[in-house]
Amino acid sequence: MPSPHRTLRGPALSPGAAAPTPGAAALLRWDDALIEIDAQGAITAIGPAPADCPVPTTHPDCVLLPGxxxxxxxxxxxxxxxxxxxxxxxxxxxxxxxxxxxxxxxxxxxxxxxxxxxxxxxxxxxxxxxxxxxxxxxxxxxxxxxxxxxxxxxxxxxxxxxxxxxxxxxxxxxxxxxxxxxxxxxxxxxxxxxxxxxxxxxxxxxxxxxxxxxxxxxxxxxxxxxxxxxxxxxxxxxxxxxxxxxxxxxxxxxxxxxxxxxxxxxxxxxxxxxxxxxxxxxxxxxxxxxxxxxxxxxxxxxxxxxxxxxxxxxxxxxxxxxxxxxxxxxxxxxxxxxxxxxxxxxxxxxxxxxxxxxxxxLGLGDVVGRLAPGFDADIIAVPRPRVDDAGLVDALLFRHDAPPVAATYVRGTRLA
Ligand SMILES: [Zn+2]
CATH class of the missing domain: 3.20.20.140 (Metal-dependent hydrolases)
Structure with missing residues (x-):
């Protein structure tokens, strides 16, 4: 296995492969995800970080989402x-x-x-x-x-x-x-x-x-x-x-x-x-x-x-x-x-x-928009609202006073 160019770690949320339907959860959630990204900026793996993971949380107090x-x-x-x-x-x-x-x-x-x-x-x-x-x-x-x-x-x-x-x-x-x-x-x-x-x-x-x-x-x-x-x-x-x-x-x-x-x-x-x-x-x-x-x-x-x-x-x-x-x-x-x-x-x-x-x-449904292997690592770190897990997505979208994102990545490169 080639070693990843970059690894991001933290709580993460992403749409899955299926479109959402009423009453069916459309999002995948990880309490502590490890996302591995290759030199071209594509995600090669995403999964739960192991208990003894040496990688520190990349953006403390944030949630990782697709860009x-x-x-x-x-x-x-x-x-x-x-x-x-x-x-x-x-x-x-x-x-x-x-x-x-x-x-x-x-x-x-x-x-x-x-x-x-x-x-x-x-x-x-x-x-x-x-x-x-x-x-x-x-x-x-x-x-x-x-x-x-x-x-x-x-x-x-x-x-x-x-x-x-x-x-x-x-x-x-x-x-x-x-x-x-x-x-x-x-x-x-x-x-x-x-x-x-x-x-x-x-x-x-x-x-x-x-x-x-x-x-x-x-x-x-x-x-x-x-x-x-x-x-x-x-x-x-x-x-x-x-x-x-x-x-x-x-x-x-x-x-x-x-x-x-x-x-x-x-x-x-x-x-x-x-x-x-x-x-x-x-x-x-x-x-x-x-x-x-x-x-x-x-x-x-x-x-x-x-x-x-x-x-x-x-x-x-x-x-x-x-x-x-x-x-x-x-x-x-x-x-x-x-x-x-x-x-x-x-x-x-x-x-x-x-x-x-x-x-x-925009014709990019196989390229971006999800955190999944094969997708480009266009990822954002959003400050996590103080709310329980059940209310997390509502709070991420509907709190007008929320601060801007903490970090924005395209193909695994942080933009500034
Ligand atoms: Zn217009």
Whole structure:
């Protein structure tokens, strides 16, 4: 047996192989686990530490969990978090577009990229699906920072060629050429830790040639597609007016070749049954962003409409309409959201969504999201709340005053 590159020891919690079902425990628990990690950063073994184990507890008073997965957030909105200028379309105009325009400047983008990565690491987010601004250079700057800091991410510039100020628009062919250059430089970097995705912001901001070209580029390179759908009534009405021949919102994306098993759809609040059925049959995935939905007054997505159809769902902070980089905080918001819609969800299922569920929604379900042999050692150490074992998962997710994580590891390397 090769000796491990690194060993972590401590109480641990992880989703098991099976998805949680009502009443069935979905999490594996170890009172004192020993996790062995090889030189490539993969977990080779996890099990109870022996009584005479010479390895000290790595992070005293903490619980080890899989790293958290954020399936939807916006890099260039880092500095407009908390702007109460909604609803959606007004918020974009008043708060978002003026800020995103600043990302044409490399020095500004670089400064915010450092803050952005600091915030992810501090909250234990090891993997994120990120929208850039429309400026390809800002995405290149963020890729360089993500590479340096060791985070795992999927990222692309937000594609926009209409219905916004000129400073945040980029004409279709220039935008797609820039995406192709980003693919060349960054896609698959560090054994797949970084991936380029294709990000038509939403149908309202994209012409038909841009959406068609985006779909072609994604198909050509096997890239993931990220977009927004059915967030807000004003947005839905404007989309219907802009695409009068489409039968509904999802059809706009379907007709442009943007809906498939590598498509992440954010929000999905107001989808019809037909649209939900088609999301399921396309095997597209959903980023559930309840805190953002509360803050912009967008509405409530009913989680069960996705999960009962077998649709892959992850949690999204949706920075900066969401008010926190903490995926744990978003899990608490998802709990509240589920109560409001009368379809409650428990903490174990939410922890599953925040880890394995998010990983599956990003096509990484065999790579991260669990503490198990063969999975990459993306692990966080979370200060253990003072609570008995029965209440541990609730307390890990639902105590807003909990301190940030004590340590964040990707492939067994501690990030700073
Ligand atoms: Zn968003």
């Amino acid at each position: 958290l997965v954020d399936t939807h957030l916006h890099f260039p909105q880092t500095r407009v978090i908390g702007s109460a200028s909604g609803p959606l379309l007004e918020w974009l105009e008043r708060s978002v577009f003026p800020e995103e325009a600043r990302f044409a400047e490399v020095a500004y983008a670089a400064e915010v990229a450092r803050e952005f990565c600091d915030a992810l690491i501090a909250q234990g987010t090891t993997c994120a699906a990120i929208y850039g601004s429309s400026h390809p250079v800002a995405s290149a700057v963020l890729f360089a920072e993500l590479e340096r800091r060791g985070l795992r991410a999927t990222l692309g510039p937000a594609l926009m060629d209409r219905n916004a100020p000129n400073e945040v628009l980029l004409e279709a062919s220039a935008a797609l050429d820039a995406c192709a250059a980003l693919v060349e430089r960054w896609h698959g970097c560090d054994r797949g830790r970084l991936r380029v995705s294709i990000v038509p912001r939403f149908a309202l901001s994209c012409t038909t040639p841009l959406m068609r070209g985006a779909a072609d580029l994604a198909a050509q390179h096997g890239l993931w597609i990220q977009t927004h759908i059915a967030e807000n009534h004003g947005e839905i009405a404007a989309t219907a007016a802009a695409f009068p021949d489409a039968r509904d919102y999802l059809a706009v994306y379907e007709e442009h070749g943007l809906v498939g098993a590598r498509t992440i759809l954010a929000h999905c609040i107001w989808l019809s049954d037909s649209e939900w059925d088609r999301v399921a049959s396309a095997d597209a995935t959903v980023a559930h962003c309840p805190d953002s939905n509360f803050f912009l007054g967008s509405g409530r997505m009913t989680l069960g409409r996705a999960t009962t159809r077998g649709i892959r769902v992850g949690l999204g902070t949706d920075i900066g309409a969401g008010r926190s980089f903490s995926v744990r905080r978003i899990a608490a918001s998802a709990y509240d959201n589920a109560l409001v819609v009368g379809d409650p969800v428990d903490a174990e299922r939410l922890l599953w969504l925040a880890t394995t569920g998010g990983a599956r929604a």
